[in-house]
Amino acid sequence: MLFVVGCALADEVLPSWNDGQTKHSILKFVARVTDQRGPDYVAPAERIAVFDNDGTLWCEQPAYPQFRFGMDRMQTVAAKFPELKNREPFQSALADDLDGVIKSSVHGLIELTAATHGGLSTGEFDGVVNNWLATAKHPRFQQPYTNCVYRPMLELLGYLRANGFKNYIVSGGALEFMRPWTEKVYGLPPEQIIGSTVKTIMEMRDGSPVIVRQPEIESINDKGEKVLSIQRVIGRRPIAAFGNSDGDLPMLQWTAASRGASLCVYVHHTDGEREYAYDREASTGRLDKGLDEAKARNWTVVDMKRDWKRVFPFAESEATRK
């Protein structure tokens, strides 16, 4: 394992990050917890970092990609679910009314996924996700959604991994909507993904056990539930946490309450030109209380416009931007 320590290599690590306070706060933290002779040293096994996904690792505007996924699926299966058609978010989904769907928030997100994918085995669901990702495109960037990930954050995942960290996604998005692609895109294997879940049952099909998804929500992995799922799955308190909305605040607070050194980072969407600019009034990814708390507690706030040389991997022309 390669350990890159300190700020001496600041120009070589995190190349998509502009030099400045934000980048240095990250480098400094990593240097502190990996310095074996320093007072803040943390053993590798305890170097747990947790990342929100929507809006922290990939673009969540104009709507969570998973909303589009559920809406597309709804067109296919609507006839099978007449009882849903007058209920939100299904009514809006059927009318192809994205704004209506967005209003249903994370709960609607999981409900749409659960209802439109019940009865599928986990293997079949993987196939549905992969097929959708192969053709669906982000409406503005005209790229596959899995290309609309933040290049600076990909570098950060790799940098932490190289320094002995174990990175987890802790997202409000559906667990099995992420796993089919997170290893390829983020280098994060299925056991390092935590998300919302639908109920599942085990049943025998052709003499073989299969796990079958039920059209019912099991857990919404948002706000305090993120803390509880971190404890349930990981059983260690993270020392670094990255989020972008108020839904991530408890996870950051939990991380900050660590006895030793900790790093709490908010990604602040300030760049309407290259991505989207939104915070306190947003219906998707609202960052209001979190912004105040970050200021009060001196957490690191990434100003996307100022701190990132480029946003997306496909945006080669941004590379020279300072």
Add this chain to the structure above:
Amino acid sequence: MLFVVGCALADEVLPSWNDGQTKHSILKFVARVTDQRGPDYVAPAERIAVFDNDGTLWCEQPAYPQFRFGMDRMQTVAAKFPELKNREPFQSALADDLDGVIKSSVHGLIELTAATHGGLSTGEFDGVVNNWLATAKHPRFQQPYTNCVYRPMLELLGYLRANGFKNYIVSGGALEFMRPWTEKVYGLPPEQIIGSTVKTIMEMRDGSPVIVRQPEIESINDKGEKVLSIQRVIGRRPIAAFGNSDGDLPMLQWTAASRGASLCVYVHHTDGEREYAYDREASTGRLDKGLDEAKARNWTVVDMKRDWKRVFPFAESEATRK
């Protein structure tokens, strides 16, 4: 990482296992899946092994240690729970009637743990478990419960780890009853433990978030639920599974349904002299359907009396037994 391949070293690996069909079936499987040029090669990331705990890694007779833990706690907190005193398993627990408690099975086990430990933070609960383990002793062996683990299984955990496997416990026992000691005893960190859970909530205490246990069951990790929790937490199908009761059967079936090579092992308690002899009629750790299925499908069945040179780490005098 050290890779020990093949049967040539059979005398040096798994030294507490007698030479024979059982030991060879394990060595042969590991050799197959680690042979990079062979048809059954499995990449290290996919080498997931799952282990039941009670009766598979440590002694579950005359009762699950966690029952004793709950009963001991009940004496302390009984006055606080007058509404429980006429309900099982609490009535039997208060009467110190172990047989009565045992009848309540895995559900009673978790209920007793939940009810007698509600209101504690996860950190406080760790302390309660550690304090109990420091003084409680197995009634027959007069050893701390964490000494009453099977030495051959400890060797097996280490052998698999040395061959690139990632071992998980998938137990009906309570998650947070295991985590305080599984790393020290089995070398298994908290994120590799899956168990039954009680409901938890996050609340603020003195301005800091804490996770507080509720006196309510969240999930009973037994039978089919073991398969579902493996998918939820690990997200990969195991290639090796170890159990000792019918409660482990779905987990073994799920493992056996793998597309590639798999190893399914039942630990059969055949040694009333050194440990306990029980199977089809047992109220704790019943192995009935599983024994039939193991025979029908040619799974590996460990005959403890025949296959293990010694059972417990403290039983030095057994070392010469063949």
